[in-house]
Amino acid sequence: MERQGEEMCFACGPKNPIGLKLEFELNDDIIESKFTPEEVHQGFDGIMHGGLVSTLLDEIMANMLYLQGVKAVTAKMETKFRKPVEIGQELTITGWIEREKKRTINTAAKIINQEGQKVAEAEAVFMRIDGK
Numbered sequence: 689m690e691r692q693g694e695e696m697c698f699a700c701g702p703k704n705p706i707g708l709k710l711e712f713e714l715n716d717d718i719i720e721s722k723f724t725p726e727e728v729h730q731g732f733d734g735i736m737h738g739g740l741v742s743t744l745l746d747e748i749m750a751n752m753l754y755l756q757g758v759k760a761v762t763a764k765m766e767t768k769f770r771k772p773v774e775i776g777q778e779l780t781i782t783g784w785i786e787r788e789k790k791r792t793i794n795t796a797a798k799i800i801n802q803e804g805q806k807v808a809e810a811e812a813v814f815m816r817i818d819g820k
Protein backbone atom coordinates (compact mmCIF):
# COMPACT_ATOMS: atom_id res chain seq x y z
CA MET A 689 0.00 0.00 0.00
CA GLU A 690 1.32 3.47 -0.85
CA ARG A 691 2.10 5.56 2.23
CA GLN A 692 0.62 9.06 2.30
CA GLY A 693 2.96 10.56 4.90
CA GLU A 694 1.87 13.51 6.96
CA GLU A 695 -1.43 13.80 5.11
CA MET A 696 -2.52 10.80 7.23
CA CYS A 697 -1.85 12.53 10.59
CA PHE A 698 -4.76 11.48 12.85
CA ALA A 699 -5.29 15.04 14.08
CA CYS A 700 -4.58 17.18 11.01
CA GLY A 701 -4.20 14.95 7.96
CA PRO A 702 -6.69 15.79 5.22
CA LYS A 703 -6.53 12.21 3.89
CA ASN A 704 -7.16 10.34 7.15
CA PRO A 705 -10.75 9.03 6.90
CA ILE A 706 -11.16 8.72 10.69
CA GLY A 707 -9.04 11.78 11.56
CA LEU A 708 -10.02 15.04 13.25
CA LYS A 709 -8.98 17.11 10.18
CA LEU A 710 -7.86 20.10 12.22
CA GLU A 711 -6.87 23.29 10.42
CA PHE A 712 -4.67 25.97 11.94
CA GLU A 713 -4.17 29.70 11.92
CA LEU A 714 -0.76 30.92 13.03
CA ASN A 715 -0.58 34.60 13.97
CA ASP A 716 2.77 35.82 15.25
CA ASP A 717 3.54 33.43 18.12
CA ILE A 718 0.02 32.14 18.75
CA ILE A 719 -1.69 29.29 16.93
CA GLU A 720 -5.43 28.64 16.91
CA SER A 721 -7.79 25.95 15.71
CA LYS A 722 -11.51 25.22 16.03
CA PHE A 723 -13.09 21.81 16.57
CA THR A 724 -16.59 20.61 17.36
CA PRO A 725 -16.62 17.14 18.95
CA GLU A 726 -19.25 14.71 17.72
CA GLU A 727 -20.78 11.59 19.28
CA VAL A 728 -17.98 9.42 17.82
CA HIS A 729 -15.52 11.39 19.98
CA GLN A 730 -17.20 10.68 23.31
CA GLY A 731 -16.20 8.57 26.29
CA PHE A 732 -18.90 9.00 28.92
CA ASP A 733 -22.30 9.84 27.40
CA GLY A 734 -22.26 13.35 25.94
CA ILE A 735 -18.69 14.09 27.04
CA MET A 736 -15.62 14.16 24.79
CA HIS A 737 -13.06 11.43 25.54
CA GLY A 738 -10.15 12.83 27.58
CA GLY A 739 -7.56 11.15 25.38
CA LEU A 740 -8.91 13.06 22.42
CA VAL A 741 -8.97 16.30 24.42
CA SER A 742 -5.25 15.66 25.04
CA THR A 743 -4.78 14.98 21.35
CA LEU A 744 -6.19 18.43 20.49
CA LEU A 745 -3.75 20.04 22.93
CA ASP A 746 -0.75 17.97 21.80
CA GLU A 747 -1.49 18.67 18.16
CA ILE A 748 -1.87 22.44 18.49
CA MET A 749 1.55 22.67 20.16
CA ALA A 750 3.16 20.28 17.66
CA ASN A 751 1.75 22.13 14.67
CA MET A 752 2.81 25.50 16.02
CA LEU A 753 6.41 24.26 15.83
CA TYR A 754 5.94 22.38 12.56
CA LEU A 755 4.49 25.45 10.80
CA GLN A 756 7.53 27.45 11.95
CA GLY A 757 9.87 24.87 10.42
CA VAL A 758 10.89 23.28 13.72
CA LYS A 759 11.11 19.48 13.66
CA ALA A 760 10.31 18.31 17.20
CA VAL A 761 8.38 15.60 19.03
CA THR A 762 6.39 15.67 22.25
CA ALA A 763 8.70 14.36 25.00
CA LYS A 764 6.47 15.13 27.98
CA MET A 765 2.99 16.53 28.47
CA GLU A 766 0.67 17.28 31.38
CA THR A 767 -3.02 17.90 30.81
CA LYS A 768 -5.49 19.43 33.24
CA PHE A 769 -9.10 18.55 32.47
CA ARG A 770 -10.93 21.47 34.07
CA LYS A 771 -14.50 20.85 32.92
CA PRO A 772 -16.31 18.15 30.94
CA VAL A 773 -16.10 18.92 27.22
CA GLU A 774 -19.62 18.63 25.86
CA ILE A 775 -20.36 17.00 22.51
CA GLY A 776 -21.66 19.48 19.92
CA GLN A 777 -20.00 22.59 21.38
CA GLU A 778 -17.43 24.38 19.25
CA LEU A 779 -14.02 24.54 20.90
CA THR A 780 -11.25 27.07 20.39
CA ILE A 781 -7.79 25.57 20.86
CA THR A 782 -4.81 27.87 21.33
CA GLY A 783 -1.09 27.16 21.69
CA TRP A 784 2.07 29.15 22.35
CA ILE A 785 5.75 28.81 23.31
CA GLU A 786 6.71 29.47 26.94
CA ARG A 787 10.50 29.18 26.62
CA GLU A 788 13.29 27.52 24.67
CA LYS A 789 16.55 26.02 25.87
CA LYS A 790 18.95 24.24 23.51
CA ARG A 791 17.07 21.15 22.33
CA THR A 792 13.96 21.57 24.45
CA ILE A 793 10.98 23.83 23.84
CA ASN A 794 8.42 24.36 26.61
CA THR A 795 4.97 24.99 25.21
CA ALA A 796 1.46 25.49 26.55
CA ALA A 797 -2.07 25.22 25.20
CA LYS A 798 -5.67 25.67 26.27
CA ILE A 799 -9.17 24.86 25.09
CA ILE A 800 -12.05 27.29 25.54
CA ASN A 801 -15.68 26.24 25.02
CA GLN A 802 -18.51 28.22 23.41
CA GLU A 803 -19.38 29.80 26.75
CA GLY A 804 -15.85 31.13 27.16
CA GLN A 805 -14.91 28.62 29.88
CA LYS A 806 -11.46 27.05 29.98
CA VAL A 807 -12.21 23.34 29.76
CA ALA A 808 -8.65 21.99 29.48
CA GLU A 809 -5.05 23.12 29.44
CA ALA A 810 -1.65 21.55 28.95
CA GLU A 811 2.04 22.13 29.38
CA ALA A 812 4.52 20.19 27.29
CA VAL A 813 8.19 19.72 26.56
CA PHE A 814 9.07 19.21 22.92
CA MET A 815 12.50 17.94 21.89
CA ARG A 816 14.02 18.95 18.58
CA ILE A 817 14.98 16.08 16.29
CA ASP A 818 16.51 18.29 13.61
CA GLY A 819 19.96 18.38 15.19
CA LYS A 820 19.54 22.05 16.21
Ligand SMILES: CCCCCCCCCCCC(=O)SCCNC(=O)CCNC(=O)[C@H](O)C(C)(C)COP(=O)(O)OP(=O)(O)OC[C@H]1O[C@@H](n2cnc3c(N)ncnc32)[C@H](O)[C@@H]1OP(=O)(O)O
Nearest residue numbers: 694695697700701746747750751754761762763764815817
Ligand atom coordinates in the same frame (compact mmCIF):
# COMPACT_ATOMS: atom_id res chain seq x y z
C1 LIG B 1 0.50 17.82 7.39
C2 LIG B 1 1.26 18.36 8.55
C3 LIG B 1 1.70 17.29 9.52
C4 LIG B 1 2.21 17.83 10.79
C5 LIG B 1 2.59 16.72 11.68
C6 LIG B 1 2.33 17.05 13.08
C7 LIG B 1 2.31 15.78 13.86
C8 LIG B 1 2.14 16.08 15.28
C9 LIG B 1 2.03 14.89 16.13
C10 LIG B 1 1.73 15.31 17.53
C11 LIG B 1 2.99 15.33 18.36
C12 LIG B 1 3.35 13.95 18.77
O1 LIG B 1 2.51 13.21 19.19
S1 LIG B 1 4.95 13.47 18.58
C13 LIG B 1 4.94 11.72 18.84
C14 LIG B 1 4.98 11.34 20.29
N1 LIG B 1 6.33 11.50 20.81
C15 LIG B 1 7.29 10.62 20.49
O2 LIG B 1 7.10 9.64 19.79
C16 LIG B 1 8.66 10.87 21.08
C17 LIG B 1 9.31 9.57 21.52
N2 LIG B 1 10.59 9.85 22.13
C18 LIG B 1 11.72 10.03 21.39
O3 LIG B 1 11.70 9.93 20.16
C19 LIG B 1 12.98 10.29 22.12
O4 LIG B 1 12.85 9.90 23.47
C20 LIG B 1 13.41 11.78 22.07
C21 LIG B 1 13.63 12.23 20.61
C22 LIG B 1 12.38 12.70 22.74
C23 LIG B 1 14.75 11.90 22.85
O5 LIG B 1 15.59 10.88 22.42
P1 LIG B 1 17.12 11.14 22.12
O6 LIG B 1 17.25 12.18 21.08
O7 LIG B 1 17.74 9.81 21.83
O8 LIG B 1 17.67 11.75 23.44
P2 LIG B 1 18.43 11.01 24.63
O9 LIG B 1 19.87 10.88 24.20
O10 LIG B 1 17.71 9.77 25.04
O11 LIG B 1 18.30 12.06 25.78
C24 LIG B 1 18.89 13.36 25.70
C25 LIG B 1 18.49 14.10 26.94
O12 LIG B 1 17.09 14.35 26.93
C26 LIG B 1 16.45 13.71 28.05
N3 LIG B 1 15.21 13.11 27.59
C27 LIG B 1 15.07 12.17 26.68
N4 LIG B 1 13.79 11.87 26.47
C28 LIG B 1 13.09 12.66 27.29
C29 LIG B 1 11.71 12.81 27.56
N5 LIG B 1 10.77 12.11 26.92
N6 LIG B 1 11.33 13.73 28.48
C30 LIG B 1 12.25 14.45 29.13
N7 LIG B 1 13.57 14.36 28.92
C31 LIG B 1 14.00 13.45 28.02
C32 LIG B 1 17.44 12.66 28.51
O13 LIG B 1 17.28 12.41 29.87
C33 LIG B 1 18.75 13.35 28.22
O14 LIG B 1 19.04 14.30 29.21
P3 LIG B 1 20.53 14.60 29.72
O15 LIG B 1 21.06 13.29 30.19
O16 LIG B 1 21.25 15.13 28.52
O17 LIG B 1 20.36 15.61 30.82
